[in-house]
Amino acid sequence: MGDDPVKVVLLGNSGVGKSNLIARYHANEFSNEFMSTIGVEFVTKKIEVDGVAIRLQIWDTAGQERYASMMKTYYRKAKGALLVYDVTSQSSFDSLEIWRKNLEANADPQCVSMVAGNKCDMEGVVDEAAARAYADAHSMGFMMTSAKTAQNVDTLFEEVARRIIATMAAGSGAAAPRPAAGGGMKLSAPPNGGSSSGSKQSSDCC
Template identity: 50%
Template sequence: MAGYRAEDDYDYLFKVVLIGDSGVGKSNLLSRFTRNEFSLESKSTIGVEFATRSLNVDGKVIKAQIWDTAGQERYRAITSAYYRGAVGALLVYDVTRQATFENVERWLKELRDHTDPNIVVMLIGNKSDLRHLVAVSTEDGKSFAERESLYFMETSALESTNVENAFAEVLTQIYRIVSKKAVDASEDVGPTALPSKGEKINIGGKDDVSALKRIGCCSN
């Protein structure tokens, strides 16, 4: 489109949400990944902020709109709006605080109550740099992820370990699902079924992701 500025020139826009207890490092993961490019207008009113960053995946420009909220009970009222349209999620716990891992199940239930069943979810054990304080083993995180068909990584926002990998993996898996659906649709009814440039994508269909999740879970 002639009116686009360069930073708005993208093929797909995917909404990804960060969830998990307060203090697990969600905001630091966001700022690390997006290079501190924040959009703060809504923070004071509804306790939410989002930032964007574009990545290249298979020759396409994927713009990620990543939403972050305080993981506190007083923000429960924003739940449905926060999750609406999300096609990916990073479910974050702090490897040094067992309670934040125990609450992952509650966050996952809430996520599944408010999103499409095929949302791409990655379980993140953050603060892996604090090795001497680790309370949640890698094996515990991995086994929960396998049980729930989630992807899994341990990250350190402080040391920038796996932050890029985690977001990139989620966005790549979303793109693969969407592009497969677009190809399937175009075979059925012709090229008009392909998403238009910059269209926001919501994933539908029940079985598209399950095989991907099982194959991709816990791999590097």
């Protein structure tokens, strides 16, 4: 893939844990204190997935409507998107359709996307089967995550990277690892979220 960064954006309402997912993945950090992201920030991380090196540029922005004016810039050149909801908040899940439509309207048609049900260490109110069905209906991957415990965090980013690699390879006519039929690979991850080496782990991805 070379050293050119591959842009991945996180979408979702304020408070669903987007910043903590990035902090956990990038620096293995987590904060219980909520601070709404102001503006746009990004981090980069180079990983290897199925023997392919890829440099992810992971973008974070506030999930509040007053920042809608910067959304076109946010989506521009994105190769992957993670639509994040809070399993303890039905409204955050219900809002995913708005975020999905914004993504569809502003991002490249080849941008791959996944749904992440975050805060799965807590008792949820969002029906997991319904969330999986929603992701399947829109050809998106799905995974339950916890930024607090690190469950499936590494695996989430590795899976979106895997899908990006496959999509980019398909566009160039080259062979590359492809997600399994049905929207993803049946993986699972240990509670610590595993490594970012690209080794295959089990997860709640489907």
